[in-house]
Structure formats: C-alpha cells, structure tokens
Amino acid sequence: MRRARAERALTSVETGEGAGPAEVSRLWHVTLSVSGAPAPLAEVRRGLEQLAHDHPFLLTSRYAADHAEIRYWEEARDLHDAAAVALRLWGEHRSTAKLPPWEIVGLEVIDRATYHQRVAEGYGPPPASPVGVHPY
Template sequence: MRRPRPGAFPRGTGSRALTSVGAGADFVDAPADRTTEQEPVVTDGGRNVSRLWHITLSVSGRETPLSEVRRGLEQLAHDHPFLLTSRYANDHAEVRYWEEARDLHDAAAVALRLWGEHRSSAGLPPWEIVGLEVIDRQTYHLRVAEGYGPPPAAPVGVHPY
C-alpha cells in the first residue's frame, strides 16, 4: 500500500495534481522519493541544497504531422522520467514536469535546455521555446487548491489539445 507523501492532497478530494505520462510510473504530484521545500535536502552546515520546482515549457514552430509530435513526446517522457504531462498540436506543445534544483535560476536553466538536448534522441520537432514557467511546490499547491492551477491532466500519456 502506498503511503501519502507529506504535503500531498488526500486521494479522492478532487484536488489532484498532474498525473504521470509515458514511462509507466503512476505518481501524482511530485515523485515520492524526492524532497519538498518543507523537507529540504540539507548539507554543509544546514544550508538548503535543492528543492522541487514545477516546470511548464511551451514550444512552437512549423507544422509537423501529429503522429511525429506524439511519438517524440512519448519518447521524451521515456527519456525524462519526471515528465508529468504533455499536450500537443501540429505546431505547438506544452510539457509539464518536476525538476529538482537548488534555486529558480538553476531550474530554469535546466528547463531551457530540455527541448534542445532531447531533440535528436527523442525525435522532437525543431521548434523553439516560446514560454517557460517555473514555480515552487508551495505555489503550485496553492494554485491547485484555489482552483487556479493547471487544467487536470488525462490519466496517462501524451494528449492532443
């Protein structure tokens, strides 16, 4: 039986976060083995070293057949195990996932490299990044609790808009 994670919403409350895509993991919200800002990883005399950040990466470009976009996003989900959900059309896509980083600057830097670094290996379209949102876990949960969070994700997989 799975134990609830600290800070996670109870199951069945309707306030569920995004669900996993692709690689078969069925976690909700942040990975259970990761540390939250309420429980920071601490080293070097009590200094916080890393936190979880919720990333929303938006990309767009020339039209690409939907089957190719989907196949690329599914491979990205397999290559990047903490990918939560992806939505796509033939000329744009949105990818959401959790990133562990020391601060917002580090999380944003990693997020900005994600698409380019996986373009060849995942067969992603040669689109450019047109949007990036990086928020901490607490802000993410506040938005979801207030009804302003991201729209609910489909249970599993990469989904069209």
C-alpha cells in the same frame, strides 16, 4: 605550482538572503511551451513519448501540429537552476527523441507550495491527470 581542479556546477545569482552552498534541493513545477512549423501529429506524439521515456519526471504533454506544452517536476537548488535545466530540455533531447525543430516560446517555473496553493484556490493548472502524452 599546483592548481586544484574543481568541477563546474550550476550556480545561481546571489539574492542576499544568505543561501549557502549546503542548500537543499527543492521541487519545482515546470511548464515548457514550444511551437514552430506544423509537423505530422504522429511524429510529434512519438517524439513526446520518447521524451517522456528519456526524462522520467515528465508528467504530461499536450500537443498539436504546431505547438506543445510539457509539464513536469524538476528537483533543483533554486529557481535559476530549475529554469536553466528546463531551457535546455527541448534542445538536448531534440535529436535523440526526434522532436520537431520548434523553439521555446514560454516557460513557467514555480515552487511546490505555489503550485499547490494555485490548485487549491482554483486558478492554477489542475494536477496532471491523466499522466502521459495527449492531443489538445
């Protein structure tokens, strides 16, 4: 008896809205907040710069000795997939980018339209400018 082998892809929870497998990817604005024991600022900066190099969609990072915020755009099918990728970002790059052993303490994932609406209404995060890694 032959079994077909299929690659396992990220799946999302069905919403009952009839989203099919041919759904097109969308852009999601991600804000990831991490914190932990204080680390030397130069090491935090170097780690975030390496993360920006490894993850080219990174817009901006702000950091202090004991916390950081990373903002970027993620392309994903839905919010669940974008959040799953975001929740893995810090841990998967911790050793290669030599990031501090901090934990994720906050995550916001919003669609592109919501991001632009918030900015236009003056209560959302301003566009990431200047792009890059900056101290608080």
